[in-house]
Amino acid sequence: MKRYYFQILLACCLTLFAGCSDSDSESGQNGIPKGSKAIDLQQDRSGLLRNPCMGWGLYDDAVGNVANAEEYWAAQDEAARNYASFFYIRWRWSEMEPEEGKYAWIYDENYKKLIQGALDRGLKLCFRIYDNGQDNIRQGTPEYVRAAGAQGYEVEGQNNAKLWTPYADDPIFQQKYEKFVAAFAKEYDNPDIVDFIDGHSLGWWGEGSHIKYLNSDKKKETFDWFTTMYSKNFKNIILVLPYNSEIGFNTEKEIAIDQKGYGLRRDGLGSMWFTENDEKVANEMYGKVLMVGECAYWGGYTAAYEPFKNDTKYSFKDDYRNKGLDGTGTGTCPQICSERRIQSISYLCNHAL
Helix, strand or coil: CHHHHHHHHHHHHHHHHHHCCCCHHHECHHHCECCCCCCCCCCCCCCCCCCCCCEEEEEEECCCCCCCHHHHHHHHHHHHHHCEEEEEEEEEHHHHCCECCECHHHHCHHHHHHHHHHHHCCCEEEEEEECCCCCCCCCCCCHHHHHCCCCEEEEECHHHCEEEEECCCCHHHHHHHHHHHHHHHHHHCCCCCEEEEECCCCCHHHCCCCCCCCCHHHHHHHHHHHHHHHHHHCCCCEEEEECCCCCCHHHHHHHHHHHHCCEEEEEEECCCCCCHHHHHHHHHHCCCCCEEEEECCCCCCCCCCCCCCCCCCCCCCCCCCHHHHCCCCCCHHHHHHHHCCCCEEEECCCCCC
């Protein structure tokens, strides 16, 4: 029915176009201009429609080793082509710039293959680059920053490792990070290939928690510095920040959202870590800013993976990852996204979805 409706509408438009002709000799049969072609529109109710900053995303979280590009895309090819809209790179700064000025997008062949694999599959890129090594396999900040004299402290890495992390308000750290972000933006401030970027990534896992300072009175000043640094360099990309972090949503809204146009990101959707206050903020901000989410639990690398069984808020009766992707199930995370109006959602896993 709709097919014929579109054909009639197209014919009417072409007829109007023909009516504007200066000469009847330019018209063909029924007043349609000569050389016109009939278009038979076919319905597609199952294909993937990719809209900017919307839909499902694939994810590489480098808390361990970064993904091997060939292995990653061999495992994720079907999900990338049939379900996903973007590829979210959540990497340590030390991977993106292991030596000063030696940027991954220039010198790291595996990184370049990983990025090209996403672009070849029609995916937009999204990033979070963080400096804190908590729970990581190696230091989050490049060693050259410490060698330059930045002051820092130790956090707990994997296998009981002690990993150095700079104080957020250390001037040498800030100088070096500003230089990196400027180069990062020069490469990726391009909406043709990038959807959104996390414009605040201090603290554990880059989520704005457990941040340490040389001067604790500089928390708000440091938050303003970090978000200004990103907004000054990324002029064409939507920036988001993990909201309801330890600095508080009022400060986030005042400095980043209202002044700089930031959107919201929330990790841990579909878990007990997504609080009632988080839900309240999500509902209040719906329709005002972009909202991005991560579908809970870290560590889901295989089909046999089960979410943490000690979750006090939700019980998981479905495979919430797979059933959410193809739209045939009602897993917890897709339900939360729908209820809280999250536009983009990435699954936290390195390989199998």
